[in-house]
Amino acid sequence: MRAMSTSAPELSPEALAHVGLRPVLLSDDGRALRLLDQRELPARETWLTLTAVEEVAEAIERMAVRGAPAIGCAAAMGLAAAAHGFPEDPDAFRRACLAAIDRLAHTRPTAVNLFVALEQMRQALDGLAPGADVATARAALESTARRHARADIAACLAMGEHGAPLLPEGGTILTHCNTGALATAGWGTALGVIRRAHAMGRRIRVLVDETRPVLQGARLTAWELVHDGIPAEVIADNMAGALMARGLVQAAIVGADRIARNGDVANKIGTYTVAVLCRHHGVPFYVAAPWTTIDLELGSGAEIPIEERDESEIHVHGDRRMTPIGVGARNPAFDVTPAALITKIITERGVHEPSALAELA
Ligand code: MRU
Numbered sequence: 001m002r003a004m005s006t007s008a009p010e011l012s013p014e015a016l017a018h019v020g021l022r023p024v025l026l027s028d029d030g031r032a033l034r035l036l037d038q039r040e041l042p043a044r045e046t047w048l049t050l051t052a053v054e055e056v057a058e059a060i061e062r063m064a065v066r067g068a069p070a071i072g073c074a075a076a077m078g079l080a081a082a083a084h085g086f087p088e089d090p091d092a093f094r095r096a097c098l099a100a101i102d103r104l105a106h107t108r109p110t111a112v113n114l115f116v117a118l119e120q121m122r123q124a125l126d127g128l129a130p131g132a133d134v135a136t137a138r139a140a141l142e143s144t145a146r147r148h149a150r151a152d153i154a155a156c157l158a159m160g161e162h163g164a165p166l167l168p169e170g171g172t173i174l175t176h177c178n179t180g181a182l183a184t185a186g187w188g189t190a191l192g193v194i195r196r197a198h199a200m201g202r203r204i205r206v207l208v209d210e211t212r213p214v215l216q217g218a219r220l221t222a223w224e225l226v227h228d229g230i231p232a233e234v235i236a237d238n239m240a241g242a243l244m245a246r247g248l249v250q251a252a253i254v255g256a257d258r259i260a261r262n263g264d265v266a267n268k269i270g271t272y273t274v275a276v277l278c279r280h281h282g283v284p285f286y287v288a289a290p291w292t293t294i295d296l297e298l299g300s301g302a303e304i305p306i307e308e309r310d311e312s313e314i315h316v317h318g319d320r321r322m323t324p325i326g327v328g329a330r331n332p333a334f335d336v337t338p339a340a341l342i343t344k345i346i347t348e349r350g351v352h353e354p355s356a357l358a359e360l361a
Contacts, residue, residue, distance in 0.1 A: 019153055019157070019181075019186040019187050020181060020186065020187070021036075021181040021182070021186065021224075021227075022153075022181070022185060022186040023035065023036040023038070023065070023070060023181060023182050023186075024036075024065060024070050024073045024074050024077060024149065024185055025077070026077040026080060026081060026142065026145060026146060026149075027049075027081070030080060030081065030084070030138070030142040031051060031081055031084045032049045032050065032051050032081050033048075033049075033050045033051070033056055033074060033077045033078040033081045034047055034048070034049055034050075035047065035048045035050065035059055035064055035065050035074060036048075036182070037064045038063065038064060038065060038066055038182055038219075038220060039062070039063060039064055041182075041219055041220055041223055042219055042220075042222070042223040048064060050078060050081070051081055051082060051084070051085065052082055052085065053078065053079070053082045053099075053100040053103055053104065054103070055078075056074060056075065056078030056079070056081075056082065056104065057078075057103050057104055057106075057107050059074065059078075060074060060075065060104070060107040060108055060114075061107045061108065063214065066178075066183065066214075066216070067111075067178060067179065067182060067183020067184060067255075068111035068112070068113045068114075068183065068255065068256065068257045068258075068289075068293055069113050069152045069156075069183065069184040069185060069189070069290060069292070069293075070182065070183050070184055070185065071107075071108060071111050071113060071114045072111070072113035072114050072116060072117035072118075072148065072152070072292065073117065073145075073148060073149045073152060073184075073185045075104045075107075075114055075117050075118055075121075076117040076118070076120065076121055076144065076145035076148045076149070077145045077146075077149065078104070079097070079100050079101065079104065079118075079121050079141060079145070080121075080138070080141040080142045080144070080145040082100060083096075083097060083100075083137070083138050083141050084138060086100075086134075087134075088134055089134075090131075090132070090133065090134055090137070093134045093137060094125060094137075097121075097122075097125055097137075097141070098122070098125075101118050101121060101122055104118055105118055108307055109305040109306075109307050110257045110258060110266055110304065110305060110306060110307045110333065110334045111257040111258060111293075112257070112258040112292070112293060112294075112295045113257075113290075113292050113293055116292045117145075117148050117292075120144055120148055121141060121144055121145065123144075124140045124141055124143075124144040125137060125140070125141070127140070128140060149185040150185070151292075152184055152185040152186075152290060152292070153184070153185045153186045153187055154348070155290035155291065155292070155347070155348035156184050156185075156186065156187035156188055156189060156192045156290070156348075157187055157192070157196075158348035158349075159189055159192055159193060159288050159289075159290070159346050159347060159348055160187065160192045160193050160195065160196030161196065162346050162347075162348075162350050162351050163190075163192075163193030163196070163197075163253070163286065163288050163346040163351070164193055164196040164197035164200055164202065165197075166193075166251070166284070166286060166344065166346070166351065167193065167194065167197040167202060167204055167251055167253070168204075168250045168251060169202055169203060169204075170203050170204075171204055171205075171250030171251055172204070172205045172206070172207055172248055172249055172250055173194060173204055173205070173206050173207070173249075173250065173251050173252070173253060174206075174207045174209065174240060174243075174244075174249045174251070174252040174253075174274065174283075175190055175191065175194065175206060175207070175208060175209065175217070175221060175252070175253055175254060176209040176211060176217060176252075176254045176267070176268060176270055176271050176274055177209070177211045177216045177217055177221070177254065177255065177267065177268035177270075177271070178191070178211070178216040178217060178219075178220035178221045178224070179191045179192070179221075179254065179255030179288070180192065180195070180220070180221060180224040181224060182220050182224065183220075183255065188224075189255040189256075189288040189289055189290065190253040190254050190255045190286070190287070190288040191221060191224060191225075191255075192288070193253055193286075193288050193346060194206060194230065194253065195228060195230070198228065198230045204230070204231075205231045205232065205233070206221075206225055206230055206231065206232040206233075207232075207233055207235055207240070207243065207248075207249060208221045208222050208225065208232055208233065208234045208235065209234075209235060209237050209240060209270060209274070210234055210235065210236055210237060211237065211268060211270060212237055212270070213313040213314050213331065214313060216268065217234065218234050222234050237270050237273075240273075240274060240277055241277045241281075244277055244278070244280075244281040244283055245281065249278075249281070249283050250283065251283060251284045251285075251286065252274055252275075252278050252283060252284070252285045252286065253285075253286040253287070253288060254267050254268075254271050254274065254285075254286075254287055254288075255267060255268075255287070255288060255289055256287050256288075256289035256293050256345075257293065257334055258293060258295050258298070258304045259287070259289060259293055259294045259295065259345065259357065260295060260298040260299060260300050260301050260303065260304060261294075261295075261296050261297075261298060261299050261300070261357065261358045262299060262300045262301075262339055262354075262355065262357075262358070263339030263342060263345065263353075263354025263355050263356075263357050264300050264301025264302075264304070264336055264337065264338055264339050264354075265287050265289075265301065265336065265337045265339070265342060265345070265354075266301060266304040266306065266334045266335070266336050266337075267287070267334060267335070267337065268333070268334060268335075269332055269333055269334055269335050270335070271334075271335055271337055272335040272336065272337045272341075273335075275337040275338075275341040275342065276341065278341070279341050284343040284344075285337075285341060285342055285343050286342075286343055286344050286345075286346060287337075287342055287344075287345045287346065287354075288345075288346040288347075289345065289346075289347060290347060290348055291347050291348060291349060294347070294357055294361075296357075296358065296361050301336035301337075301338065302336070304334075304336060306332050306333070306334050306335070306336075307332070307333040307334060308330075308331060308332055308333070309331045309333045310331065311328065311329040311330075311331055313331055314329035314330070314331050315329055339354035339355055340354075342354045345357065
């Protein structure tokens with residue numbers, strides 16, 4: 001059984017108001033999932049309104065919504081919204097819910113937050129009193145989904161408080177992929193730590209790995225940093241080592257899609273390379289992730305399922321094919337960074353030695 005709760009406090013309405021962008025929302029009437037379409041950023045801010053399970057599943061698969069916590073929130077809210085279209089007969093309603101959970105669980109395999117969120121939704125159904133009507137079941141799904149998203153925001157804010165003091169005054173911080181508001185229910189994990197450090201007056205600059213092949217760094221992280229007025233420069237992924245060798249990076253901080261019991265971390269492909277470079281150059285390497293990202297069922301990173309995405313993401317840039325017809329491509333979407341390369345893991349519970357996670361469970 002996966003860990004079902006976080007230790008993050010409930011959010012006050014005032015705290016929620018300060019969070020800013022919330023890219024995954026359930027409409028006020030609970031009947032639609034609203035998503036800021038991340039494929040269109042930074043060129044266009046397009047909001048999708050989804051009401052059917054298949055639409056939600058495809059939005060996750062095609063990365064209209066991405067980032068481990070955001071995927072979990074989208075699945076939970078998407079199920080709650082879609083349940084308004086499920087049959088009125090209680091048995092048929094439950095069967096439709098379980099089929100929806102199964103479909104959503106087969107969208108993206110690596111981020112454990114998806115499975116935690118879906119398990120919470122299944123438990124909401126299981127916790128209904130015998131003979132409960134469908135209206136009661138829909139209300140339980142909705143409140144569970146909203147609670148899941150609020151807990152994620154609260155965890156992000158707490159990670160910011162714990163992690164910001166680790167970022168050195170006047171330092172340049174390297175980050176990889178997008179771990180900001182866009183990757184969560186709001187605020188962000190690793191980028192949330194950076195945002196908090198900036199908000200508390202720490203003078204920092206950010207180096208943003210562009211993050212091939214989907215460019216979450218160049219398109220999304222850079223967009224968030226510009227919006228927040230945090231000084232930032234984008235670099236091609238293969239530049240980080242040279243800049244570290246010149247003493248131009250003081251810390252690196254990234255997010256996580258799944259963390260094994262021994263502290264090994266799966267995150268966006270290229271994270272492992274950054275961690276190795278940090279170790280070689282004596283740069284601290286931090287991981288920030290909510291407790292829901294820790295999968296205590298897995299002994300080590302070798303057990304984490306790694307998503308392989310379509311070759312076309314490597315071959316094609318925009319509308320142009322960059323490789324000759326006839327050549328193949330590999331496209332693992334994530335890699336595993338061994339715990340030994342990680343300086344600290346930041347969660348909503350505090351700042352941890354990677355090897356000590358299991359003791360805190
Ligand atoms: O393929 P993506 O864009 O969903 O991958 C996202 C990442 O790897 C993030 O670093 C991770 O989910 C942490 S987000 C808070």
